[in-house]
Amino acid sequence: MAIPRIGMARLVGLLGPRDPDVPAYRWLADGLRLLIADGRLPSGQALPSERRLTEALDLSRTTVTRAYAVLVEDGFLRARQGSGHVATLPLGQQRVGVGGALLPGFGTGEALLDLTCAAGRAPVGTAEAYAKAVQQLPSYLAGTGYATAGLPQLQALIAQRYAQRGLPTEPDQILVVSGALSGVSLAVRALTRPGDPVLVETPSYPNSVDAARRSGARLIPIAVEPDGWDLEAIASTVAATRPVAAQLILDFHNPTGALMLDAEREQLAAALRRAGTVAIVDETMLEVELDEVERPLPFAAHLSRTILVGSSSKSHWGGLRTGWLRVPRPLLPRLLQARIADDLGAPILEQLTLTELLAARPGLHPESRAALRASRQAMVDALPSALPGARWTVPAGGLSLWVELPEPRSRQLAAAARELELLISPGPQFALQHGLDSFVRLPYKDPAEVVTEAIGRLAQAWLAVQESPGRRAGSALRPVVA
Helix, strand or coil: CCCCECHHHHHHHHCCCCCCCCCCHHHHHHHHHHHHHHHHCCCEEEECCCCHHHHHCCCCCCHHHHHHHHHHHCEEEECCCCCCCCCCCCCCCEEECCCCCCCCCCCCCCCEEEEEEEEEEECCCCCHHHHHHHHHHHHHHCCCCCCCCCHHHHHHHHHHHHHHCCCCCCCCEEEEEECHHHHHHHHHHHHHHCEEEEEECCCCCCCHHHHHCCCCCCEEEEEEEEEEEEEHHHHHHHHHHHCCEEEEECCCCCCCCCHHHHHHHHHHHHHHHCCCEEEEECCCCCCCCCCCCCCCCHHHHHCCCEEEEEECCCCCHHHCCCCEEEEHHHHHHHHHHHHHHCCCCCCHHHHHHHHHHHHHHCCCCHHHHHHHHHHHHHHHHHHHCCCCCCECCCCCCCCEEEEECCCHHHHHHHHHHHHHEEEEHHHHHCCCCCCCCCCCEEEEECCCCHHHHHHHHHHHHHHHHHCCCCCCCCCCCCCCCC
């Protein structure tokens, strides 16, 4: 089988000009290492021969040989008979989200497949963005390192993105935080006091629900189905409870994948406006659009008393741990005061890195989108035989399917799957109070072949559940959902 080989012209272009202050072999080794780690020189792709690279870069053969030897020793190249040197990622450094659970105690072996985390690998360009950020970092070291509202250049890019979506926004309305969960928690703390009624969807992202619960708020449930929200029921609930805040996910809802359209948003906004409710809308999944849809306006365009929560975790990479709030001006003082009581700002290096990434591409990388589409299709193809009689709606975006089982046994299924080194999130983890045991959330964020393997194990687990009706759901300890 032929090994794919990177073109010489492309490789020379990616390496860029040589740095005269760095030894030639080190410049070449560092440049190739960055390209491999960044995914621009994919693992499994062959590099040019030493002779050809020597001629193309006008370097000595000794220099190229030494650079290749360094990368072989570090695990970024492997020698392959007949193919020369092939790019690879060193054992122990390949962190693509399929080799360990977020919560210690659930295993970290290579055989473990984790379908509790709906987040993918870093896109092409991430390592390069970090490298550029590191170059900029020295100019910030003479200061305190605190940027309570965020770096101005990052605030400006985020504000510009809202304006492009039809919501005029000034940079000082942006508050950069350490991830969307931190932003949701901050907004709830700033707006509510213990005992205040807060509207929360069910099912919903459990970590955000826990953040609202920890604030002492009285949580008021509203149901979300794969086909959307019952707006008449929500309006009735809002009128009866007059919630202080409403915690919502309207763009590729997690976990159902539902998308609320503009006409529905206006109807919901009218109900919240009459009650004086502030909306806290988590837009984390916004950029994970896999099929062409008519994008609705941000909810703040329908209801001005809305705090929008954004994040780089799904569109770019969870390791950035950087999110933001778009705050209406009357609420800014309360949010800033609450922020100072929590922490004094997000890390500077990650803000610089995200600035580089957003300047290059504000949304999902095309390669990431194509990979997610392929993985989603692999899951849809494998599920009918794995879970006969199960039902699901294929969402136009997001990172997972919300699958309804033929029987309410998702907790038993999760326990059986764990015995096969597969972690899944049963429906009750997404319930506000109880129930949803007929559902499981199945992310398709891993490569298609990994998704196929995972669904194969899921099929074995479901068969085990069917053959053992009395199987217990297992211990109360559950994997973290992300």
